[in-house]
Amino acid sequence: MAEVTFKIYRYKPGAIDPPRYDTFKLDVEAHETVLDILERLRLDDPTLTYRHSCHHGSCGTCGMMVNGKEVLACVTRVLDLGTETVVVEPLRHLPLVSDLVVDMTPFFEKYEPIGMPYLRESEYLPEGQPPPEVGTYMRFESCLECGLCLSACPVVGTDPAYLGPAALAAAARVVQEPRGQDVARVLQMVDTEQGCWRCHSAMECSEVCPNDVDPGGMIMYLRRELLTGKTLSGGKR
């Protein structure tokens, strides 16, 4: 147990405008996460808005800036941060709705058209033999659609037309494992000035990704695929 000061970003269009920070001093237990703290604060102030759903880093809704870094609040334990003051702010590069809530629409406008199937083959326990009626063990794709990579990307911040790390990583997954999708179409979508060639290799996206998607590495993978041209000419993957 330790006392921690929280500075929470508050903004409501026309109501808390310009934005301000609300400050709270709270006793925090070792297991408590930033999301747990927000839940505690909301009991006293129901106007505090933030996105959350699964509370275990699987839905990707609670992305926010904590001490200036993109994290999922639900898997960020407060005392692990090791700071006496914890600053909580909304993600960058997405339209602000209210307090810690950002509008994910621009994220999905880039991400959805890639058409990445939501299921992939499970690479876990390759020695396990699936039941005959299952065929192949499947799992959900790793990307949580949380937007941390967009927030961290310096190019997204300056060029709204850039496809961005999440959509590009999704495209790379289609190329790796097409699952009935048109690989040539996807490669065409990313082989543009605003596609995989726009990346400056800052690799901030891979740094902040909470589920090891490694968008930066996936962008480099796309470039290699395009440069060697084997996917386009082969076309039978």
Add this chain to the structure above:
Amino acid sequence: MKKPHVVVIGGGATGAALAHDLTLRGLRVTVVERGEVTSGTTGRHHGLLHSGARYAVKDQESAKECIEENMILRKIAPGSFELNNGLFVAITDEDMAYRPAFLEGLETCGIPYKEITPQEALAREPNLNPAVKAAVEVPDGTMDAMRLPLRFLATAQQHGAVVLTYTEVEEILMQGKAVVGVRVRDHVTEKTYNIGADLVVNAGGAWSGKIAALAGVHVPLQPSPGVLVAVYGRWNNMVLNRMHRSGDGDIIVPQRTLSVIGTSSWVVEDPDKLEMKKEHIQLMYDYGAQLVPAIRNAKLRAAWAAARPLIGSEGGAQTGRELSRTFKCFDHAERDGVEGFVTIAGGKATTARGMAEVTANVVVQKLGLDAPCRTREVVLLPHTAYYRRRM
């Protein structure tokens, strides 16, 4: 004639499925949710697409609902489930003693199953406790707790439903003994306003008792939280369940890149005050390790509590385990003499579509419409469509 307008309180699995059902029947629907959608119980559930096997002995009504809905969801939400099936495994002699009743229950409830040898079970799941004595395969699956409801909401929006998040009901508006709308607070603009309705449905899940109280009526709801623990890594690909009477920490659901162990069970009065029991985290590890010994050393990703919305016996439940997982639709005109107000309570994420069907049947009958349910056939839009820009 102007389409009747229904306000649905609660943007969880039930409210989402209900919005979808009602829009397909031609009604105007507004969903009001005080936070983000699925931020109450729905998003925090285990992620288990139930076959019903867990309830096949002690709660057969719920078991039958689960298997029926499981099969429907596979058709209407393709691509939304890890369909790796599940295993119920007996580890101890006590588990073996439960086996005959378990198999009989599966038969009675119409749950497809296949008994496999312990050797086969270990071939399917190499990390399974090698002490396994018996194993039964059932059509359990894994779902994404948030994204399935998003598909219901996306499809409802396509058919005209309006989803208002960060919009909290402050008051249920009455004219005499009839509900005529809701007064809501918009937590984004800090404005308060009225929404008129021909009928209001309370789909508040664990909060539906609190919402019913706003209309001066009582529903016998018992919020029953449980602790869940997610660890890094998929230690199994099939859903693993203990073959015994439902208890603590006896299910491991692999999901995406994690494994989720759950749950425990107790009862609370106020679902906003869950008081996460941190000693239950170790309990989940201990029980989980009985199924998959390697779980003991798996790294913790998160531990959390979620409140089940169980229908309570008026006698007062002790742990929540004794309460059925079935659901009930309350027409408050019949029950309390309050017109224009319906509560749907209980149930599970797996049965949300069925809960919506039963509720929508009551809604259209009350509004004097003849509009059959279509949600058994209509394939849902992808979850990403929920975020599409609207006019």
